[in-house]
Amino acid sequence: MTVDVEVWTDINCPFCYLGKARFEQALEGFAHRADVRVVHRSFELDPAVPAEESGSVVEHIAHKYGIPVAQAEANERGLGAQAAEAGLEYQTSGRDYGNSFDMHRILHLALEQGVQERVLDALYAANFADTAPLFGDRERLVEVAVGAGLAEADVRRVLDSDEYADAVRADEEQAAAFGASGVPFFVFDRRYAVSGAQPAEVFTDALERAWADAASSLQVVADGDACGPDGCAVPQR
Template sequence: MRVEIWSDIACPWCYVGKARFEKALAAFPHRDDVEVVHRSFELDPGRAKGDVQPVLTMLTRKYGMSEAQAQAGEDNLGAQAAAEGLDYRARDRDHGSTFDMHRLLHFAKTRGSQDELLQILYRANFAEERSVYTEGDERLVELAGEAGLDTEAARKVLADPDAYADEVRADEREAAELGATGVPFFVLDRKYGVSGAQPAEVFTQALTQAWGERSPLKPVGQDGAEVCGPDGCAVPQP
């Protein structure tokens, strides 16, 4: 069974939702048969690479709320994250473009390290004092190295604005085609969609239902046709 997760590194509910989903998956009896694929989704796709501002400033301008309301929301998110065992800095965080991070995640996917890098990027964005937006490409190269990626290869990806850009845009188009207007967005076997950072119990229910409704293959044709297997290939008989 395949679970596809559309998310953005700048999305706090994606950070929390990933932890809740993984809690459900860890307890799922068929977890070893579940493939998890992370997909790209930018909450602020038009933002320029150098356009960085405090999170509170972004929230007050984007949603028309007061700074006190924005801070209260951040404090609530911090409490939600803590309940899942996650560190969360509710003050003095930055907000900026995540496009290069998504490109790097697609590169990491080709090296089998996508999930590791995603978790490292979440931690860096939400829990660490250093900004993932203001220190340039070298900060992302450093984080890629923490995920076990070749840092020189990661540096080359970031230096080429076209590298993995099509993959990011393809994910975003697919999200729109599936009707996703926000993240996190979970799709199970292209049959069920779960929107938002749902409680672990909801993910458990979705996994169980999707697994139970997997359609077995229906044989077509006659029994006994020639096949190749672990012991070799059937020899045609005259």
């Protein structure tokens, strides 16, 4: 018996970074941790950004939301404080943003090879804990992915092709079908959903609900004559 958790995320998303840590806190204390399977799904926050473009996060946020740069800087400091509470490193200045499509394709490669968690953590660390540019820099992406356990030849093969593009689009279509308009978006056994970087206890509750449903015994609502491996029951007249 297992519980399947699918998590729609984007590398640009600070709340995805925070949400992953809070979910893992809940998972760590869950009695059936070994029976939970987690898969990370693709969601692009800024799919229209050119693949080769990289820019300042603070300036991007100020422009996107029509707020002063000083307010965007304050918002980043607030996120940094939340990250620190979760035990995460967070650079509140100097970070960049950009198109994440290739990163999502690499994450599908990592899923296939059993190292998706490691690669996702490495991408988050490269984006949020390091001021070195990540977006629009193919060699930096290769470096991060290889450092997390993928073979360089595999990473370059994917980047030189459209491999896993359909998988990314399928994830995004499923997110839309679920009504997800933002990330992180957690789905438990395709029965319960949690939106946003919620406190750990919210994730604990969702895990417990999903486990209770998975563990519930089958309820037989009608029982009658039937055939089995030993033959068919013959009604007595």
